[in-house]
Amino acid sequence: MRFVIIGNSAAGVNAAQELRNADKDSQITIVSSEKDMAYSRCLISRFLDGRLKPDGLYFKTRNFYHNYNVKPLLGKTALSLDRLAKEVILASGERLAYDKLLLAVGAGPIRPRVSGLELSGIFNFYSLDDTRRIMKYIKDKNVKEAVVVGAGFVGLEAAYALSKAGIKVTVVERCAQILPAQFDHISSEIIREDLEGLGLEIILDESLTSVNGESAVESVTIGEDTDIACSLVIFASGVRPNTLLANEAKLNTAKGIVVDELLKTNDPDIFAAGDCIEIEDAATGKRQPSATWFNAVLQGKFAAGNMLGANKRYSGAIGIQNSVQFHRLAAISFGISQITDEDLDYEVISHYNKEKKVYKKLVLKDNLLRGMIFTGDILKAGFYAALIRERIDVRAYKHKLLEPDFSYAYFRKENFGQTGSYAATPSCWQSPSWFAERSLCMGIK
Numbered sequence: 001m002r003f004v005i006i007g008n009s010a011a012g013v014n015a016a017q018e019l020r021n022a023d024k025d026s027q028i029t030i031v032s033s034e035k036d037m038a039y040s041r042c043l044i045s046r047f048l049d050g051r052l053k054p055d056g057l058y059f060k061t062r063n064f065y066h067n068y069n070v071k072p073l074l075g076k077t078a079l080s081l082d083r084l085a086k087e088v089i090l091a092s093g094e095r096l097a098y099d100k101l102l103l104a105v106g107a108g109p110i111r112p113r114v115s116g117l118e119l120s121g122i123f124n125f126y127s128l129d130d131t132r133r134i135m136k137y138i139k140d141k142n143v144k145e146a147v148v149v150g151a152g153f154v155g156l157e158a159a160y161a162l163s164k165a166g167i168k169v170t171v172v173e174r175c176a177q178i179l180p181a182q183f184d185h186i187s188s189e190i191i192r193e194d195l196e197g198l199g200l201e202i203i204l205d206e207s208l209t210s211v212n213g214e215s216a217v218e219s220v221t222i223g224e225d226t227d228i229a230c231s232l233v234i235f236a237s238g239v240r241p242n243t244l245l246a247n248e249a250k251l252n253t254a255k256g257i258v259v260d261e262l263l264k265t266n267d268p269d270i271f272a273a274g275d276c277i278e279i280e281d282a283a284t285g286k287r288q289p290s291a292t293w294f295n296a297v298l299q300g301k302f303a304a305g306n307m308l309g310a311n312k313r314y315s316g317a318i319g320i321q322n323s324v325q326f327h328r329l330a331a332i333s334f335g336i337s338q339i340t341d342e343d344l345d346y347e348v349i350s351h352y353n354k355e356k357k358v359y360k361k362l363v364l365k366d367n368l369l370r371g372m373i374f375t376g377d378i379l380k381a382g383f384y385a386a387l388i389r390e391r392i393d394v395r396a397y398k399h400k401l402l403e404p405d406f407s408y409a410y411f412r413k414e415n416f417g418q419t420g421s422y423a424a425t426p427s428c429w430q431s432p433s434w435f436a437e438r439s440l441c442m443g444i445k
Contacts, residue, residue: 007104
């Protein structure tokens with residue numbers, strides 16, 4: 001078998017590892033337009049401000065490709081797919097034949113349509129190469145003032161890193177709060193106050209209208225006529241699933257590449273995983289992009305298994321799951337974290353200690369936890385996330401949900417998925433005499 005994987009991040013690399021663990025002989029090729037070995041995009045801000053060296057970004061060893069007998073084609077761009085010939089055509093003209101193909105092409109940054117984008121000093125903050133270019137520009141131009149557009153997770157990480165590097169940073173966000181997609185108003189205000197205490201200026205309810213300068217950035221304009229002096233602009237206005245390859249190959253796409261529960265596209269020999277796909281969200285029941293590291297890793301593994309014919313359904317995507325810690329204040333959100341007055345079917349249980357900057361919120365529907373926000377105290381956040389992911393009925397414990405002693409101990413009959421990603425619990429384990437008959441139950445001879 002010839003397996004080709006386009007993408008060298010969480011989904012692609014974990015898929016390659018899973019394929020090799022199960023199949024020692026087939027040919028596995030990874031194609032990536034980036035020249036770097038597999039690294040964590042989540043950590044590039046720590047490289048920007050010096051907290052991490054490049055080696056600290058890599059999530060596989062330098063010998064990974066050799067040890068797993070994977071052929072890496074790094075710095076190579078996949079230009080198109082020939083589904084009839086079952087080939088990937090690279091920008092160099094090289095054609096890679098495949099029996100099974102995995103699209104793990106991720107997402108790409110979005111920039112608003114404003115004037116002045118041709119000026120030097122404007123950057124995205126998405127890749128390791130972006131970070132290297134920003135660091136070089138800061139050094140070459142002796143940057144003292146910067147504007148970050150977007151107060152989502154990526155934007156605030158960039159702003160915090162620049163601030164730690166001694167640069168005066170202004171963050172511009174068009175919404176009425178920071179982290180608008182991840183946290184609610186109370187939690188975002190706690191985080192905003194913490195960041196402003198470190199010297200960041202955060203402007204809400206305003207949009208960038210232009211970037212100004214002769215050949216390089218000198219200022220930006222927000223609103224109608226407010227100018228902010230700066231020599232560096234970083235756009236962190238969100239990402240969009242990369243669907244170009246799939247679109248041109250006539251694969252089904254919407255907001256992302258459309259896949260079924262086997263992570264298969266409408267072509268039976270092409271699978272997709274990671275930030276590029278859209279799939280049903282376990283918390284909302286709606287199809288949406290699945291842009292989280294945790295989901296990408298799992299999807300890569302499931303896709304690999306299904307490329308080998310395992311036919312294992314993947315249905316554990318929780319689209320919104322984010323954790324932040326810019327200073328000494330940690331926060332995490334998972335699942336449905338925000339509801340409106342129209343969401344009458346949802347119930348909210350919360351605790352807020354303003355003085356201690358501790359806020360906890362649980363969102364329920366039909367006696368199931370659907371979402372959570374923990375700010376200032378994230379102890380046991382993993383437990384609550386497991387309740388959401390495993391769809392555990394909590395009707396008997398609503399009065400105890402936020403009490404200090406509430407834990408796994410209340411759910412001794414639940415295994416919380418600890419039998420592994422693929423393994424189904426054998427039905428014979430339900431027998432009262434399973435231990436005595438364990439050799440038959442577990443297939444031991």
